[in-house]
Amino acid sequence: MPIKSYLAHPHEGKKSELVQALTSISSCEVIPAENNDLLIVITETTNNTEDNILKEKIEAIESLKLLAMVSGFDTPIK
Amino acid sequence: MYTSLTNRREFLKKMAIMSAMTAAATMFPGILFAEEQEKNLPKGGNLDWKKAPCRFCGVGCGVLVGIDNGKAVAVKGDPKSPVNKGLCCVKGYHSVMSIYGKDRLTKPLVKKNGKFVETSMKEALDLIASKMKETISDYGKDAVSIYGSGQWTIPDGYVASKLFKGCIGTNNVEANARLCMASAVTGFMTSFGIDEPMGCYEDIDHADVFVLWGNNMAEMHPVLFSRLLDQRLKRGVKIIDFATRTTRTSMAADKSIIFQPQTDLAVANAICYEIINNGWVNKAFVEKHCNFKKGLTNMGYGLEDKYNFNDKPEGITFEDFKTFLQDYTPEKVEKVSGVSAKDIKYMASYYGDPNKKVMSLWCMGMNQHTRGTWINNLVYNIHLLTGKISEPGNSPFSLTGQPSACGTVREVGTLTHKLPHGVVTNKEHREFAAKIWDVPAENIPAKPSYHTVEMFRALDRGDIRFMWIQVTNPMVTMPKLKRYRDACEKEGRFIVVSDIYPTPTTDIADVILPSAMWIEREGMYGNSERRTQYFEQMIQPSGEAMSDTWQIVEVAKRLGYEKQFYYNEATHIEEIYNEYRRHHEGNKHAMAPLEVLKAEPGAQWPYVNGKSTKWRFNAEYDPACSNGEQFHFYGNKDGKAVIWQRPYEPAPETPDDDYPFWLCTGRVVEHWHTGSMTRRIPVLHKAMPHAYVELNPEQAKEMQIRTGDQVKLTTRRGEIILPASVNERGVPERNQVFVPFFDENMLINDVTLDAFCPISKQPDYKKCAVKIEKV
Numbered sequence: 001m002p003i004k005s006y007l008a009h010p011h012e013g014k015k016s017e018l019v020q021a022l023t024s025i026s027s028c029e030v031i032p033a034e035n036n037d038l039l040i041v042i043t044e045t046t047n048n049t050e051d052n053i054l055k056e057k058i059e060a061i062e063s064l065k066l067l068a069m070v071s072g073f074d075t076p077i078k
Numbered sequence: 079m080y081t082s083l084t085n086r087r088e089f090l091k092k093m094a095i096m097s098a099m100t101a102a103a104t105m106f107p108g109i110l111f112a113e114e115q116e117k118n119l120p121k122g123g124n125l126d127w128k129k130a131p132c133r134f135c136g137v138g139c140g141v142l143v144g145i146d147n148g149k150a151v152a153v154k155g156d157p158k159s160p161v162n163k164g165l166c167c168v169k170g171y172h173s174v175m176s177i178y179g180k181d182r183l184t185k186p187l188v189k190k191n192g193k194f195v196e197t198s199m200k201e202a203l204d205l206i207a208s209k210m211k212e213t214i215s216d217y218g219k220d221a222v223s224i225y226g227s228g229q230w231t232i233p234d235g236y237v238a239s240k241l242f243k244g245c246i247g248t249n250n251v252e253a254n255a256r257l258c259m260a261s262a263v264t265g266f267m268t269s270f271g272i273d274e275p276m277g278c279y280e281d282i283d284h285a286d287v288f289v290l291w292g293n294n295m296a297e298m299h300p301v302l303f304s305r306l307l308d309q310r311l312k313r314g315v316k317i318i319d320f321a322t323r324t325t326r327t328s329m330a331a332d333k334s335i336i337f338q339p340q341t342d343l344a345v346a347n348a349i350c351y352e353i354i355n356n357g358w359v360n361k362a363f364v365e366k367h368c369n370f371k372k373g374l375t376n377m378g379y380g381l382e383d384k385y386n387f388n389d390k391p392e393g394i395t396f397e398d399f400k401t402f403l404q405d406y407t408p409e410k411v412e413k414v415s416g417v418s419a420k421d422i423k424y425m426a427s428y429y430g431d432p433n434k435k436v437m438s439l440w441c442m443g444m445n446q447h448t449r450g451t452w453i454n455n456l457v458y459n460i461h462l463l464t465g466k467i468s469e470p471g472n473s474p475f476s477l478t479g480q481p482s483a484c485g486t487v488r489e490v491g492t493l494t495h496k497l498p499h500g501v502v503t504n505k506e507h508r509e510f511a512a513k514i515w516d517v518p519a520e521n522i523p524a525k526p527s528y529h530t531v532e533m534f535r536a537l538d539r540g541d542i543r544f545m546w547i548q549v550t551n552p553m554v555t556m557p558k559l560k561r562y563r564d565a566c567e568k569e570g571r572f573i574v575v576s577d578i579y580p581t582p583t584t585d586i587a588d589v590i591l592p593s594a595m596w597i598e599r600e601g602m603y604g605n606s607e608r609r610t611q612y613f614e615q616m617i618q619p620s621g622e623a624m625s626d627t628w629q630i631v632e633v634a635k636r637l638g639y640e641k642q643f644y645y646n647e648a649t650h651i652e653e654i655y656n657e658y659r660r661h662h663e664g665n666k667h668a669m670a671p672l673e674v675l676k677a678e679p680g681a682q683w684p685y686v687n688g689k690s691t692k693w694r695f696n697a698e699y700d701p702a703c704s705n706g707e708q709f710h711f712y713g714n715k716d717g718k719a720v721i722w723q724r725p726y727e728p729a730p731e732t733p734d735d736d737y738p739f740w741l742c743t744g745r746v747v748e749h750w751h752t753g754s755m756t757r758r759i760p761v762l763h764k765a766m767p768h769a770y771v772e773l774n775p776e777q778a779k780e781m782q783i784r785t786g787d788q789v790k791l792t793t794r795r796g797e798i799i800l801p802a803s804v805n806e807r808g809v810p811e812r813n814q815v816f817v818p819f820f821d822e823n824m825l826i827n828d829v830t831l832d833a834f835c836p837i838s839k840q841p842d843y844k845k846c847a848v849k850i851e852k853v
């Protein structure tokens with residue numbers, strides 16, 4: 001059950017478009033920086049396949065310039 | 079139960095947010111997030127976070143490993159690490175999952191009548207020791223050998239070298255780093271007289287232009303590449319990708335320049351020509367700090383057994399060098415390299431501009447090259463002629479692929495000619511090592527024996543009878559693999575393999591020892607920027623797995639070397655590290671004390687007066703400089719660096735009518751080298767399940783080949799069938815194909831060539847001739 005965090009850099013002048021595009025995806029949570037062209041994106045999916053599909057979906061957003069993964073967690077399988 | 083899982087997920091989510099905020103704050107100091115701030119996040123939880131260097135690549139990211147009830151469950155980038163500043167790539171993030179693959183080796187196995195049977199660790203170690211004794215008494219000490227790795231921790235490599243070179247008395251010690259960075263070493267040694275980069279990753283924050291020489295950083299060094307992209311966002315730096323194929327790096331670069339295989343030699347010389355021709359030479363720097371030399375040419379390619387080559391360097395003048403470069407005008411080089419004179423001039427203009435700081439970066443493209451030492455020299459020439467070296471942002475920087483290729487193979491010196499300090503051919507160096515090792519100096523032979531390719535050839539011939547392979551998978555990575563696989567399976571050879579999973583190499587073993595992996599034991603790695611990083615044991619080893627260090631110590635004791643292997647099991651890593659540090663005492667290479675490594679996210683040698691050295695050979699930063707000048711290349715006796723006259727020479731096997739394509743091999747971002755760990759991480763395996771052959775899209779169309787079609791590749795060594803990949807990840811030029819080597823079910827190295835650089839003895843995996851047919 002992957003939970004990942006990314007730093008997303010928008011293309012110049014496209015920050016709000018990127019926020020909008022990301023918030024419309026249900027498994028994404030977005031935290032935009034107030035004073036910088038940068039967003040934190042948190043993704044929460046139920047399995048790795050879903051996670052891969054989601055990543056592809058995010059990477060296809062036109063206003064996105066660069067997506068860099070910071071960390072990720074798997075809920076431990078007990 | 080359900081509630082607890084939900085809480086856990088909420089907690090992990092908050093941790094993920096916190097990591098991202100911390101990373102963002104490192105990259106953009108003062109950054110503010112409106113909705114959540116760190117103070118609102120819960121502290122603690124029941125995960126225990128411990129620091130370690132990442133298990134995988136030579137970037138050496140600092141990671142924090144989350145331990146829950148004795149199990150490693152999570153990884154995040156360490157925001158305190160100056161290497162990655164909180165970032166982490168897809169491999170690093172999933173690294174803990176590679177500990178828990180279903181088929182982990184947990185018990186020693188011995189081959190009996192062609193089948194592996196379980197045995198106890200004691201019996202397996204007894205058997206190894208008795209086989210070694212028997213082999214030495216029947217065939218001599220040069221019939222036993224050890225083949226290790228750039229994934230060996232520093233203590234692993236140190237005890238291996240001490241046992242084989244110091245105690246047994248054979249120089250049959252090699253490591254897989256011969257296959258990945260030997261040319262970088264000989265490049266440094268010939269140009270500067272001392273190994274490893276003068277600069278550090280901090281150069282990225284100062285350089286204005288980055289030239290990537292055959293280096294697909296986006297896939298191979300993703301975190302460093304993110305740092306480059308980050309600098310582009312912040313400062314508008316330029317990234318130039320100079321490569322033989324279009325990759326993710328080319329797509330992200332500001333400019334992609336494609337050259338024909340092997341002609342990087344000609345282009346580098348053309349850049350030097352331009353620098354001189356346009357008056358961009360930093361004359362004061364060159365006069366004070368450089369000598370000019372030439373060496374032998376037409377050296378051959380090491381294709382025959384027992385091939386031997388010794389260069390004969392000869393001093394030349396600046397004028398001689400200038401005359402030599404007349405053959406390398408951009409217009410002439412355009413014809414052989416396929417790079418337009420305009421693009422050559424474009425690259426040269428950045429190197430030549432005194433107001434631009436330039437960082438050159440490279441890895442396998444330049445090192446796995448039959449003229450690997452030369453191309454390393456040539457890139458240094460460019461930086462030396464312009465004086466763009468050893469200062470923040472002006473930096474020729476050779477990257478490594480393995481987590482401790484530098485720390486263990488290069489610094490401990492686990493190569494046939496090396497000692498922890500110096501080389502076996504030097505009497506003083508032998509005496510110095512012998513004293514610390516507590517062995518007679520005569521024990522250490524003065525002559526190097528076999529480099530990696532020759533070591534496997536010796537095994538084939540029967541000159542070597544016993545080989546111990548640790549943390550590496552040569553039955554996937556050796557070039558012209560079939561010959562060496564057959565050699566291992568010959569009668570009268572005894573092979574021990576220490577590893578964590580079954581691999582094609584454990585298949586050919588007589589004894590398999592289960593090894594403790596990464597944080598299942600204590601150790602240190604040294605990354606590409608001279609940074610030594612410590613990790614503690616965080617979890618229990620799987621089953622009976624034992625660290626590679628302790629396996630060697632146990633065998634050494636059985637061979638009668640109790641005096642030299644006096645270490646206490648509970649404290650042996652500390653004892654070994656402290657002993658090892660004695661080899662590097664002094665301003666040029668002092669290693670940080672263990673307490674510092676435990677407290678800090680690593681330290682960079684030379685570590686002097688409580689301080690890491692970021693830029694070597696520059697008196698402002700490097701305490702070893704002593705000539706009273708701003709720069710001191712103290713690796714060479716005269717304190718000067720060498721500018722080498724090295725020509726362009728073709729590859730040993732070039733496409734012809736029978737084999738009309740170039741075959742280049744390499745890596746992919748998802749898998750780490752032979753995939754023995756990353757293929758057991760489901761998400762990575764699913765993302766990249768098997769190898770493929772990349773074709774030029776236009777040519778694929780002409781040949782009616784589509785993605786997924788079966789394609790036969792035939793070279794003079796054999797044939798292999800692979801699915802085609804067209805217009806997917808990378809795009810080769812016409813008459814070139816690319817195949818990744820991670821897949822043990824599609825062994826591309828069965829068809830590669832075992833030609834190597836005569837100086838470094840590093841094989842060239844990037845160039846041989848191949849025929850392509852749709853099946």
Ligand code: SF4
Nearest residue numbers: 132134135139167170
């Ligand atoms: S870039 Fe290399 S060291 Fe860093 S996380 Fe990825 S694999 Fe590990």
